[in-house]
Every structure is written in C-alpha cells, then in structure tokens.
Amino acid sequence: MICTEDLTFEIGKFRLNAVSIEMLRNEYFVLLGPPGSGKSIFLECLCGLRKVASGRILFDGADITYDEPRKRNIGYVPQDYALFPHLTVQQNIAFGLRAVGNSSKLAAFRANETAEMLGIGHLLERSVLGLSGGEKQRTALARALVMEPRVLLLDEPVSALDEATRQSICSMLRRVQKDLKLTVMHVSHNLEEAFSVADRAAILNNGRVEQTGSLDELLRKCRNEFVARFMRCENIFTGAVAESLPDSDACTVRISKINLAVPGRREGTVQFIIRPEDVLIEVADGNNGGENRFEVSISRWRDFGSHVRVELKGSLDLVAHVSHAVFRKIMAAQTAKLAAILPRENIHVLE
C-alpha cells in the first residue's frame, strides 16, 4: 500500500536514519517511540510537509516522494489538531473540499454528513475555540476524513485528552477505520493506546526503526534491549553460556549464582528477557529441583487493579505480574519461601 524505503531527513542534529516502513491496505499501524524519536517528523515527510534528503515514498508502487502535499491525498491530523480558529466547525471540515474546487453547497453537505458520522453534527455552527478536547479531535478527524484520503496519518491523536475521552476516541478511531476500510498510521508514545487500536506497530528510536511487527511480537520477541525496555519488560538479564544441553536445542546461561536454561544453542554472552506475566510463582515445597526453578521471596508488591506487580529477591532478582487469585494463594500460605519458575519456552534471547 504505502511504504518508505531508506527515508532520510536531517534537521539540525537530528536525523531520520534510513527509515523503511510498510503499511498494508486497511491496516491500523501504530508508530511508537519515546518523545524526540522522530515520529512526527516522519509523518510530516510522509504527507509532504518536509522534503526528504534521500530515500523514497511509494504509494501502490508509484513514487510520491517529491509530490506536493495537496497532490498526495494523504489525510493528516496534527498533534494539537491545528483547527482554523477563525472558522466554524462546519467551515473547518469543509475547508479542504472548497480548496479543491467543490461548490460551497456540496462542501457544506459533505461536511455535515461527516460531522454526523463522528457525532459532532450539533456543533457545526460553533466556533472551534469553545470546543472540548474530544470535540476538537473529532472535528480535526472529520476535516481529514471528508477528503476521502487514501491514507490517514494521526499524530498523537489522543495525547492531550483525559483517560475516559482517550478511550472513547480510540474506540471511535478503530470503528471508523474498519467502517471506511482506511489505512491508518497512528503515532504515539503510549503502549496502552497502541494495544487498543493497532494491527501492527513499529518502534522508532532516535530516527531509526528498531523493530516492526505485531504487538505480540514486539512484546515477546523483542529484537534488542531498547525494544524490551520500551515494551516495559523489566526482566532483562545478561550472562555467559555455560554449556549446551544435550538432546535439545537449548543451552544453560550462568547468571548470578544459578544456571538458567534458555532456548537455542549459543556461545559467549547472551542477553535475554522474560515478560513479568510469564514468570510463575509458587509456594516452595522444599523441592528446589526443576528447570529454571529457584527460591525467592517477595520484597515489595503493588496492586495495579488488573494484576499485582511483585518484586522478587533471591538467587536472581526479578519482577512478576500475577493475578489476584495467585497472589492471594501466595499470601495465604504465610511463608516467606517461594519458588519462581521461568519456563524455558517463555524466555526470549535478544539479538
């Protein structure tokens, strides 16, 4: 559908470094990254507001790298919506239609239609200055959608909204994307937001794509430590390979005072992760045997509502996310002696 090939752009000391991303048709793609990683600049390059230094932007195979923004038919909703303050909601939505030569009657009709679809039909005559954050967001979205864009680019569309509005706008975005069969790129630094809308995502760091894939892949098959940390994996370990395990595609890695079995035959030093939710905890029964099983005790815990975050101290310090049922069971045992189990299949070795 739309892809970039080695897109490079420089501004001051910042550089988008050979960014290659492909968005599939009708896909909801989220571009993740910390502030300052170049997400917004990348969007502006895509819609033609910044001239790239090298690389290509292809749309269904056609090179649009140097096309003017108005010729790309790419919808763009900037971070703070950029609504025109001297125009009403209706005039804002109809602006693009008028700009490309539609009659004012047709532009008004289609603006009304789009506004109704997004639930802001009652605001059409209002000035945009008095709108709430959610209403502004819907107006900016309507203004982009009314042009029937081939691709819609959303720059941090919900970052300025409160939690409840954020969730409702995310649901609306996903619904609109499905209904209109749109291809959407949504820029965000917020993981929860990505989980609520994304089909696939990419992680940008300092102008470079670290990894692209489904969110599950980004969570469990991180390519490197940056991706692991961005995806909030707290259990990142580094150790030296002790030996290969006979009769299996695995090896043991010496960390602290214990050997852990990790998948794959490797040599030298390896870095690996295990997601906190994949760590198992059980009451120690005196039997300390078993693969990747070792004694731990709880040093701190905190209830997050959906799960309990437990910090464990022992041969290896680590973090586990457990359900309330498991946590209650552990606490009911009234013993400080617990065992942590790191299932080998849930361990992922970083590149």
Next chain:
Amino acid sequence: MSAAKQRQIGWFNLVLALLGSCVILFVVAPLVSIVLSTSGSDMKAAAVDREVLDSIRLTLAAAFFATVTSALVGVPFAYLLARKDFWGRSVLLAVIDLPIIIPHSAAGIALLTVIGRQSLIGRLFGRGLTGTTAGIAIAMAFVSIPFLINAARDAFGSVDTKLEKAARTLGATPRRVFFTISLPLARRGILSGLVLMWARGISEFGAVVIVAYHPMTTPVMIFQRFNDRGLGAATSVAVLLILICVAIFIMLRVFLRPKAGREF
C-alpha cells in the same frame, strides 16, 4: 504572605503607578493644553476655512493612498520575511528600518534625487513628481512603510505554521493558504500596522515639505501659518487636525477591538 511583604508590594505598585502617570501626563498635557488654549471662534473659523479644509482632505487622502498602495506590496513582502529564511534576510530587515533612522528632511532630499525634475523619472516623463499629490504620498510612504511591514511581519509570525501545514495537506495551494488562513489570522496585526502607517503619514512634515510645499498638507500649513501669522493662526489648524486624527484613531481602535470570546 506577611504584612511587611504586602506593604512592600504596595509601595512597589505605587511607584509604578507614579512613573506611569508621569508618562501619561507627558503625552496628554501638550494636547490638552493646545485644545484649551484655542477659542471656539478660532476653531470655527478654521473649520470653515477652505484652505484648511482642502489641506486636511489632501493630507488624509495622500496618507490613505500611500498606505493602501504600500499594503499591496508590503503585506506579501512581510509574509515572505515572516515565513522564509533566505540568504540576506537580516540585511533586508535592516534596510526596511532605514527610513525610521534617517532624518526626514534628509529623506525628502533623497527622494528628490529619485522623483525630482532632474531625476531619471523626471527626465523620462518631462516633469518630476515634486509638488504633486503623488509626490506627497511617496514621501509619506517612504517614512512610514517600516511601521506597516514590521507590524505585518510580526502578525504573520504569530500565526501558527501548523495551521498552514494542515491547510496544505487538505489540498490548498500556497496562494489559497495565504488568503484563507494566514491573512485572516494576521488581520488584526496588519490593520494595526495600516493604522500606524496612515497616522505616521498624516503627521509627516520633514520629507513632505521638501518634496511638495504645494499643494499644502496640513502639517506644512501649520508650519507656514506659524511662520507667517504667528502661534494663534497655527494653533487652531493644529487643534483641528489633532481632533480629526484622534476621532479617526478612536473609531479604528473600536473597530479593531477583538470581539468577546474570540482570541485572534
């Protein structure tokens, strides 16, 4: 907050208010004094004096003409200065301010070399623009155009470029972006610049008197009457011009005042 601190702030505010009063008194005192020193009969005589009325009409019209023609070229140029970063931009910014720092009589002499009888224009058309309404308007424009361009440049600079970018992604050409987004949003700043330029044009004496002693603008007439007939004859004309200018200025301020609930 302690009582001592509150007293300290009270004293500070009082000092500020006193200093402000001095400034206001400095501006208002001469104006009030000149109005009070003119008798009603003198004012009435000036108001029906055909020469005076013609000169006021000429002054207002020439300043208006100078402002409108300058706006046609100056406002797009101000947009260019606000939006584009190009080689030599800072030099251009300094050049625009030159008419402010040049003594206006010297500016008048300089203009004579361009639009006078002996200038290239003068030779081409058989006569120069000295002693014409066009010459007066040019002299007014020369000394007052920096006020318009600087105000318009600041006004365009205050328009968020994100709005222009958003308009471009919606299919608008650069021309349409200028006329439908940038210009309306910079409107108030530009209008302030126009008013400033126009007012500065009306009050111009130094450059105008050298380019055109006749037809006589009101500042030139005030000078002429002061020289020929004394302070009394000049005062009533001066008061009439001041009252007309203040009235127009107040009307424009009311017109330009932002409407309630609108921030731009």
